[in-house]
Amino acid sequence: MTIQLNGEPYEVKEGTSVATLLQALDIRLDQVAVEINLEIMDKREYERRVLQRDDRIEVMSFIGGGSLGFVSLIDLLDRTMTVTS
Amino acid sequence: MKTDRLTIAGREFRSRLWVGTGKYKDFVETQKAIEVSGADVVTVAVRRVNITDRHSDNLLDYIDPKKYTILPNTAGCYTVEDAVRYARLARAAGVSDLVKLEVIGDEKTLFPDTAGLIEAAKILIKEGFIVLPYTNDDPIVAQKLVDIGCPAVMPLAAPIGSGLGIRNPYNLKIILENIKVPVVVDAGVGIASDAALAMELGADAVLMNTAIAGAQDPIMMAEAMKYGVEAGRLAYRAGRIPRKLYATASTTIEGML
Numbered sequence: 001m002t003i004q005l006n007g008e009p010y011e012v013k014e015g016t017s018v019a020t021l022l023q024a025l026d027i028r029l030d031q032v033a034v035e036i037n038l039e040i041m042d043k044r045e046y047e048r049r050v051l052q053r054d055d056r057i058e059v060m061s062f063i064g065g066g067s068l069g070f071v072s073l074i075d076l077l078d079r080t081m082t083v084t085s
Numbered sequence: 086m087k088t089d090r091l092t093i094a095g096r097e098f099r100s101r102l103w104v105g106t107g108k109y110k111d112f113v114e115t116q117k118a119i120e121v122s123g124a125d126v127v128t129v130a131v132r133r134v135n136i137t138d139r140h141s142d143n144l145l146d147y148i149d150p151k152k153y154t155i156l157p158n159t160a161g162c163y164t165v166e167d168a169v170r171y172a173r174l175a176r177a178a179g180v181s182d183l184v185k186l187e188v189i190g191d192e193k194t195l196f197p198d199t200a201g202l203i204e205a206a207k208i209l210i211k212e213g214f215i216v217l218p219y220t221n222d223d224p225i226v227a228q229k230l231v232d233i234g235c236p237a238v239m240p241l242a243a244p245i246g247s248g249l250g251i252r253n254p255y256n257l258k259i260i261l262e263n264i265k266v267p268v269v270v271d272a273g274v275g276i277a278s279d280a281a282l283a284m285e286l287g288a289d290a291v292l293m294n295t296a297i298a299g300a301q302d303p304i305m306m307a308e309a310m311k312y313g314v315e316a317g318r319l320a321y322r323a324g325r326i327p328r329k330l331y332a333t334a335s336t337t338i339e340g341m342l
Contacts (some may be wrong), residue, residue, distance in 0.1 A: 006133045027134060031145050033177035038170075040177045058133065060174045062144050064106035064115060065130025065160045065294075 004056040012051055019046040022059070033060045089322070091289055093267050094215045094236040098154065100125045101284065102314040103269065105294025107160075109303065112147040118297055119148060122307035127153045128185055128292065130160045131175045150180055156217070158185035159205075163198070168205040172214060184209060185239065185271075185292075187219045195245040199226045203233065210234040219271050222256040227264050237266050239292060242283060243273025246295040250279035254286060261287040277306075277313030284317025285325070 002009050005021075012021060018034055018041060034041045035058040041049060051057070091098040103126040109115040119127055127148055148155070157175030162168040165188060172184040188205050190198030197220050206216045210233060218230050222240045230238050240260055243249035250273065251257060261268055267289035274280050274293045283291050291314055300306035 006136050008136070010136075025134075025136060028143070031143065031178055031180065032134060033131075033174040033179075035174060035177075040173050043177075043179065058174075059136070060131050061134045061178060062129040062155070062157065062175075062180070063132045064109060064112075064144055065128060065158055 001051075001053040003051055003054065006057070006059060010057075016051050017047055018049045018051065018057075021051065021057070022046065025059075027059060031061055034058070035060065089318070091267060093217070096154065098125055098290070099123075100311075100314075101290040101318055102280070102311055103128070103156070103290055103292040104297060104307070105292070106144060106148065107294050108298035112142055112144060114303060115144070115298075116147040118303045118307040119153070121304050121311070122297065123311045125153055126156050126290075126292075128156045128158050128294070130158055131171050131178070145180075154183070155180045156183050156185050157181065158219075159187045161189070162187060163189050163192075165201045165205045165208070168201070169208050172205075172209050173212075176214065182213060183215045183217065185217050185219060197221050197241070199223065202226075203229055206230060206235055207233050217269070222253050222260065224256060224259045224263060227260045227268075231264055231266050235266070237269055237289070238264060239269040239271035241272040242270050242279065245272040246299075247273050248275030248296060248299075249273055250275050251282055251286075254282070257283070257286055257288070274310075277309040280310050280313035281317035281320070284314055285321050287321055290314075 001012060001014055003012055022029060037056050091101055100123050102122055102124045104119055104122050104124040105128045106115050129144060157180060159168040159171040162171055168186060168188045175184060176182060186206055188198045188201035190196050199221055202218050202220060206218050209216050216235050217237050217239055218235050219239050220226055220230060227238045227240060240257060242251045269290040269292050270283040270288045271292040274291060274296045280291045297303050297307045297310055
């Protein structure tokens with residue numbers, strides 16, 4: 001089934017949990033935040049929360065920044081998305 | 086200098102120079118510049134993880150959160166909703182309850198939207214965040230931010246990344262005289278004397294990014310900024326002589342022929 005992962009369509013098997021997804025992507029759990037359909041997940045829920053078709057997942061972490069370090073295309077897309085949602 | 090510590094919301098900081106982590110060539114340069122600057126507060130931004138290239142490095146592998154206070158910001162947020170969303174994401178990532186709150190008003194100037202800033206700060210403070218707001222050099226707004234519970238305020242010296250230095254020392258002075266919480270001058274610093282001037286005015290700390298990262302030699306500039314901030318702070322504490330129009334001899338005339 002298809003989910004939206006960081007703004008792009010992404011294929012996962014039925015029954016995949018958030019924890020499994022992050023593991024498959026080789027993403028360390030300690031410094032990321034996961035938002036599903038605009039709701040921020042508690043880290044303790046990663047194992048239990050099973051992905052549903054068309055879920056909109058955002059996996060966020062830290063990058064270099066002072067004040068608006070740089071404006072990348074992703075940032076602009078993200079901004080547009082937030083405004084329209 | 087040992088006893089001259091900066092305390093914000095019960096947290097004690099060694100250095101009065103705070104630095105951003107944007108615009109560096111790579112993480113190694115970022116790490117080196119921060120180390121040389123002596124800063125112990127380091128700002129970071131929150132962005133999407135690169136899903137397609139999982140071999141890219143992680144910033145926090147280079148800046149140890151045990152060694153530095155990581156201060157996530159809401160850079161790039163133009164609305165209250167976005168700023169609150171990014172602050173929540175930053176906290177959920179599990180680094181800190183601190184947030185450098187930015188609600189940007191305009192792409193050309195990157196000046197803060199101070200009405201939005203106060204609104205977003207109220208929401209986040211209610212949720213238990215320690216909100217350090219990036220604000221304009223406006224004494225009234227600074228006071229309002231303190232009144233709603235910000236444990237420090239961060240007025241700008243000049244537009245972000247402009248390197249213009251302190252454009253309105255008198256407004257900053259008014260803020261510094263009237264605000265009863267630490268004041269961190271944030272953004273607009275260009276060179277070490279700008280940082281020294283901010284500290285001589287009585288600022289509690291200076292936060293900068295571009296002035297270091299954008300220098301021809303960022304590592305050397307990081308060191309220069311460290312001395313600028315230290316010199317300014319010492320001079321402020323030492324107390325300057327009054328300005329006078331005419332000369333005052335520093336050598337006695339007694340004993341002259």
